Amino acid sequence: MTDLRDDVRAAAARLRDAGVASADVDAVELAAHVLEVDASEVRRLMVLGGRTLPGSYAVLVDERARRVPLQHLTGRAHFRRLTLSVGPGVFVPRPETEVLVDLALGEVDRLEAAGAVAVRVVDLCSGSGAIALSVKAERPDADVRGLELSPDAYAWAVANRDRLALDVGLEQGDATRPCFEDWSGAVDVVTVNPPYIPVGAVPVDPEVRDHDPDVALYGGSEDGLAIPLAVARTAARLLRPGGLVLVEHADSQGESLPRRLAATGEWTGVADHDDLSGRPRVTTARRSH
Ligand SMILES: C[S@@+](CC[C@H](N)C(=O)[O-])C[C@H]1O[C@@H](n2cnc3c(N)ncnc32)[C@H](O)[C@@H]1O
Known part of the structure; x- marks a missing residue:
C-alpha cells in the first residue's frame, strides 16, 4: 500500500x-x-x-x-460563496462569470441605497442556477427569478435551489421568447450568461467540447451573437426604463456585442467590462426611456 x-x-x-x-x-x-x-x-x-x-x-x-471535468467527478462546482451540484447535462459555472455577479450586486446595492425594497432581478439562461442563486444568497432582500431552456439543466438548478434553501422562482422556458410577463417592464436588473461561442468554433478543451451541453455553448450564428441578441431583446421587454442588463460574452465579442446592442436603439450607456484576468467579458446597458 x-x-x-x-x-x-x-x-x-x-x-x-x-x-x-x-x-x-x-x-x-x-x-x-x-x-x-x-x-x-x-x-x-x-x-x-x-x-x-x-x-x-x-x-x-x-x-x-x-478529460472528464473535475466537477463531474466530484459532483460539485464552487461559484462565489456557493457550492453547486453539477454533472452531465448542465454547464459547469466558470470563475469569469463572477464579475457579472459583482456588477449586478453593485446595481442592487445602488437601488437599495436609494430606498428600493425587493429589487427585481431576472436571470436568463440560468444553467445550474449559479448567477440567480448567488444574487439571492448575497442580497437576500432582492426578488430573484430565473429561466432555463434545457430540462436537464433546469433540474440541476431546482435541486441546487432546494438544497441551498434559497427563495428563487425558477421556470423552464425559452429566453428568446416572452417570459415572466407578469413582470413585463417592471424588472430592475436582468443578468444573462447566454451560449455565445461562434458556430463552427469548436472549443479546444475536451472538458468543454465533450461535456458541456451544446445548447449551453453555441450562440446560434457565425459570430455567436444570435442567441445573446435575441435574449437581450427579451431583457428589453422585461426591464423598466433605466433598468440594467448584464450580458456575458466571449473575449472576442467585447467590441461587437456592445456595438450591436447600441444599434438596436433599445439601450443607453452601453459599456463593456473586463473579467479578473483582464479580458473583455460583460456588456452592460440601460433600458432606454
Ligand atoms: C453558458 S451557460 C450559462 C449557465 C449559467 N448561467 C452559468 O453562468 O453558469 C448557458 C445556459 O443557457 C441555456 N440556454 C440556451 N439557450 C437558451 C434559451 N433559448 N433560453 C433559455 N436558456 C437557454 C443553456 O441550456 C445553458 O444552461
Missing part, C-alpha cells in the same frame, strides 16, 4: 501528461473528494505522511486523465 503523498504526486504527474492544466490542484481535489475532507486537509496529510487513499482514487484519476 502506497502513501497518500506519493499517490497524489503520481496522480498529478499523470494528469499533467494528459494535458490537464490544473493537474496539481485536481489531484488534491480528487483526494479530498474520496476522503470527504477539504483540500487543505489533504495538503496537511501530504506533509505529515502515513495516510493511504482508497482504490476509488485511482479510478477517478483515470477518468480525469480522460
Whole structure:
C-alpha cells in the first residue's frame, strides 16, 4: 500500500501528461473528494505522511486523465460563496462569470441605497442556477427569478435551489421568447450568461467540447451573437426604463456585442467590462426611456 503523498504526486504527474492544466490542484481535489475532507486537509496529510487513499482514487484519476471535468467527478462546482451540484447535462459555472455577479450586486446595492425594497432581478439562461442563486444568497432582500431552456439543466438548478434553501422562482422556458410577463417592464436588473461561442468554433478543451451541453455553448450564428441578441431583446421587454442588463460574452465579442446592442436603439450607456484576468467579458446597458 502506497502513501497518500506519493499517490497524489503520481496522480498529478499523470494528469499533467494528459494535458490537464490544473493537474496539481485536481489531484488534491480528487483526494479530498474520496476522503470527504477539504483540500487543505489533504495538503496537511501530504506533509505529515502515513495516510493511504482508497482504490476509488485511482479510478477517478483515470477518468480525469480522460478529460472528464473535475466537477463531474466530484459532483460539485464552487461559484462565489456557493457550492453547486453539477454533472452531465448542465454547464459547469466558470470563475469569469463572477464579475457579472459583482456588477449586478453593485446595481442592487445602488437601488437599495436609494430606498428600493425587493429589487427585481431576472436571470436568463440560468444553467445550474449559479448567477440567480448567488444574487439571492448575497442580497437576500432582492426578488430573484430565473429561466432555463434545457430540462436537464433546469433540474440541476431546482435541486441546487432546494438544497441551498434559497427563495428563487425558477421556470423552464425559452429566453428568446416572452417570459415572466407578469413582470413585463417592471424588472430592475436582468443578468444573462447566454451560449455565445461562434458556430463552427469548436472549443479546444475536451472538458468543454465533450461535456458541456451544446445548447449551453453555441450562440446560434457565425459570430455567436444570435442567441445573446435575441435574449437581450427579451431583457428589453422585461426591464423598466433605466433598468440594467448584464450580458456575458466571449473575449472576442467585447467590441461587437456592445456595438450591436447600441444599434438596436433599445439601450443607453452601453459599456463593456473586463473579467479578473483582464479580458473583455460583460456588456452592460440601460433600458432606454
Ligand atoms: C453558458 S451557460 C450559462 C449557465 C449559467 N448561467 C452559468 O453562468 O453558469 C448557458 C445556459 O443557457 C441555456 N440556454 C440556451 N439557450 C437558451 C434559451 N433559448 N433560453 C433559455 N436558456 C437557454 C443553456 O441550456 C445553458 O444552461
